[in-house]
Amino acid sequence: MNRTPANAFLDIRSVAKAFGGNQVLEDVSVQIAPGEIVGLLGPNGSGKSTLLNVITGFTPADAGSVHFDGRRIDRVAAHRIVRTGMARTFQLPSMPAKMSVMEVAMAAATAHHGVFDTLVGTARARATERAARDKAAHLLQELLLTPVRDLPAAAISGGQKKLLGIVCALMAEPRMLLLDEPTAGVHPNLRRDIVAALQRLNAQGMTLVIVEHDMHFIRDVCTRCVVLDRGSIVASCRPDELASNDRVLQAYLGTAGAKPLATEGA
Numbered sequence: 430m431n432r433t434p435a436n437a438f439l440d441i442r443s444v445a446k447a448f449g450g451n452q453v454l455e456d457v458s459v460q461i462a463p464g465e466i467v468g469l470l471g472p473n474g475s476g477k478s479t480l481l482n483v484i485t486g487f488t489p490a491d492a493g494s495v496h497f498d499g500r501r502i503d504r505v506a507a508h509r510i511v512r513t514g515m516a517r518t519f520q521l522p523s524m525p526a527k528m529s530v531m532e533v534a535m536a537a538a539t540a541h542h543g544v545f546d547t548l549v550g551t552a553r554a555r556a557t558e559r560a561a562r563d564k565a566a567h568l569l570q571e572l573l574l575t576p577v578r579d580l581p582a583a584a585i586s587g588g589q590k591k592l593l594g595i596v597c598a599l600m601a602e603p604r605m606l607l608l609d610e611p612t613a614g615v616h617p618n619l620r621r622d623i624v625a626a627l628q629r630l631n632a633q634g635m636t637l638v639i640v641e642h643d644m645h646f647i648r649d650v651c652t653r654c655v656v657l658d659r660g661s662i663v664a665s666c667r668p669d670e671l672a673s674n675d676r677v678l679q680a681y682l683g684t685a686g687a688k689p690l691a692t693e694g695a
């Protein structure tokens with residue numbers, strides 16, 4: 430039986446998704462409590478990014494439901510989901526060709542809050558824009574992007590695009606942040622800064638879901654791991670329990686003798 434935390438902040442129930450004949454997610458149920466840092470793991474192609482896309486409104490599920498903070502969001506448009514307090518980053522961020530790094534960060538504020546269009550020219554609009562600019566400058570500084578803030582966003586490196594994706598997500602001041610492989614292609618020194626930044630955000634109350642292959646990162650950051658294998662949840666455990674979990678070993682190594690694991694939260 431599925432054990433649901435009484436205070437689930439994100440509640441994913443029996444989600445299914447197929448692309449043509451390819452069943453990518455099957456009966457996926459995950460509950461996440463406020464303040465958790467959950468690592469979403471699984472082999473390549475197991476459905477992690479698809480699950481993030483379903484949660485954040487970028488891909489419609491075929492079946493099941495997603496509730497966030499008590500509100501059903503699985504039929505809500507992606508830009509509206511952001512305004513409920515959930516933001517995300519992308520595994521392969523693409524950046525507009527003609528905007529600078531700073532402009533992309535500012536555009537994220539506009540997209541998230543939708544304020545500038547309606548209030549252009551008013552004193553309040555100017556104050557809001559100033560606050561957004563200060564926030565963008567602060568976040569760019571924190572993620573070491575200040576030296577490239579005036580460069581075209583499309584011209585920065587792959588790792589820097591990942592960091593800019595995090596900046597854009599944080600411009601929404603989300604209460605829940607979902608990150609799709611935030612450290613892939615990022616220099617190890619900077620990876621430490623990202624770990625510290627995520628821990629700081631969590632200490633301030635942000636709930637995090639992180640798709641990540643780097644086990645050091647998982648061990649350092651996550652309070653719980655949920656493992657997908659071929660579209661189904663096969664484990665929910667602490668990071669230090671992963672290596673002794675038969676279903677996890679089977680998913681990654683194809684080892685025999687795996688025992689059936691109960692369900693998410695067991």
Ligand SMILES: Nc1ncnc2c1ncn2[C@@H]1O[C@H](COP(=O)(O)OP(=O)(O)OP(=O)(O)O)[C@@H](O)[C@H]1O
Pocket residue numbers: 448451453471472473474475476477478479480520
């Ligand atoms: N838009 C789409 N159209 C068709 N098939 C898709 C689409 N998006 C994902 N898939 C398929 O769904 C499966 C799961 O893909 P997904 O990107 O969710 O995996 P993943 O676990 O994130 O993998 P990785 O670790 O490599 O990023 C793959 O077989 C992929 O080809």
Ligand SMILES: [Mg+2]
Pocket residue numbers: 477478479520609
């Ligand atoms: Mg992926």
